[in-house]
Amino acid sequence: MDVREHESLKTKTTMRIGGTARYFTELKSQSDVEEALAFANEKKVPLVLLGSGANTVFADGEINALVARIAASEVKVDDQRVTVDAGKNLAMLINELAEQGLDLSSLTGIPGTMGGAIFGNAGQGPKGIWIDAFVISVTALVNGEWKTFSKKQCEFRYRESWFKDQTEPVIIWSVTLEVPKKDPAEIKVEVLRLLQKRIETQPHVKTAGSCFKATADGTPAWQLIDKAGLRGYKVGGVEVSEKHANFLLNVGGGTFADVVAVTEKIKEEVPEIASIEMRLINGDGSLSD
Numbered sequence: 001m002d003v004r005e006h007e008s009l010k011t012k013t014t015m016r017i018g019g020t021a022r023y024f025t026e027l028k029s030q031s032d033v034e035e036a037l038a039f040a041n042e043k044k045v046p047l048v049l050l051g052s053g054a055n056t057v058f059a060d061g062e063i064n065a066l067v068a069r070i071a072a073s074e075v076k077v078d079d080q081r082v083t084v085d086a087g088k089n090l091a092m093l094i095n096e097l098a099e100q101g102l103d104l105s106s107l108t109g110i111p112g113t114m115g116g117a118i119f120g121n122a123g124q125g126p127k128g129i130w131i132d133a134f135v136i137s138v139t140a141l142v143n144g145e146w147k148t149f150s151k152k153q154c155e156f157r158y159r160e161s162w163f164k165d166q167t168e169p170v171i172i173w174s175v176t177l178e179v180p181k182k183d184p185a186e187i188k189v190e191v192l193r194l195l196q197k198r199i200e201t202q203p204h205v206k207t208a209g210s211c212f213k214a215t216a217d218g219t220p221a222w223q224l225i226d227k228a229g230l231r232g233y234k235v236g237g238v239e240v241s242e243k244h245a246n247f248l249l250n251v252g253g254g255t256f257a258d259v260v261a262v263t264e265k266i267k268e269e270v271p272e273i274a275s276i277e278m279r280l281i282n283g284d285g286s287l288s289d
């Protein structure tokens with residue numbers, strides 16, 4: 001395992017905000033994972049896992065942590081059973097499986113990796129299809145031991161999972177899915193339709209996607225933010241998107257403090273949507289709530 005110091009994080013997450021990692025590494029094998037945990041323990045810093053950073057914003061300045069990006073991305077297909085390493089890019093997986101007549105098109109347009117998707121049960125809105133619909137099992141390192149979780153043990157809920165519930169780091173390493181069959185041409189049509197819908201309704205540059213979860217009754221956060229008159233609300237270089245009021249945009253020179261100020265304002269004005277979806281990482285590697 002190769003560890004670099006003072007690595008810039010700004011280029012590693014979609015919002016293009018963030019300082020440097022005290023330590024940074026890429027995890028290419030299960031033994032890298034074990035080494036990373038040992039390294040973090042030895043240096044007495046937290047381990048912060050990163051998929052592609054599509055839902056993560058780091059603080060400016062130095063993050064006193066070992067930031068570890070999951071870099072393994074092998075895919076094995078056995079009829080409808082697909083076993084995927086956690087670092088596999090979801091969009092690439094959807095396209096590769098489509099070629100083989102396997103249909104994951106309902107997850108089109110969600111940036112990030114398989115690991116990030118499992119962690120937050122990524123998917124469509126509260127009433128739509130989420131990745132858990134396809135999961136058979138998940139292999140992860142928990143309390144220093146490798147364990148394979150059945151779907152039930154993953155305790156998936158809307159944007160939540162058992163893995164996300166833990167306070168100690170859990171490293172999702174591979175996932176086995178059962179993927180339905182469909183004609184490749186039909187899958188491609190559906191992928192293009194869903195991508196087009198996204199382009200029409202969501203911004204996709206310098207954003208970390210949805211900032212807040214929908215409320216328990218399924219009301220989308222954007223509706224409530226919009227109703228509170230916060231569409232277009234801006235602090236420094238961070239703005240509530242005019243196109244989609246649950247997306248924050250870095251419109252130029254945005255900082256972590258700007259992101260926090262905008263989210264605080266939204267929480268204050270719209271208390272019913274206080275449950276944040278984005279992962280905001282403080283300078284000490286802890287999660288900001």
Ligand SMILES: Cc1cc2nc3c(=O)[nH]c(=O)nc-3n(C[C@H](O)[C@H](O)[C@H](O)COP(=O)(O)OP(=O)(O)OC[C@H]3O[C@@H](n4cnc5c(N)ncnc54)[C@H](O)[C@@H]3O)c2cc1C
Pocket residue numbers: 014048049050051052053054055056070086087109110111112113114115116117118119120121122123124163170171172173202203204205207208209210279
């Ligand atoms: C334009 C845009 C649109 C989006 N649309 C959607 C959408 O429709 N639906 C949706 O659900 N999300 C959406 N998102 C959010 C984002 O794509 C998802 O949350 C995605 O699953 C994040 O994947 P990632 O690999 O980038 O995770 P990261 O941002 O890198 O990490 C997210 C969290 O997962 C943890 N994590 C990542 N990998 C692992 C691992 N292997 N083991 C343990 N923990 C891990 C990280 O520690 C972090 O806490 C959108 C984002 C953008 C930018």
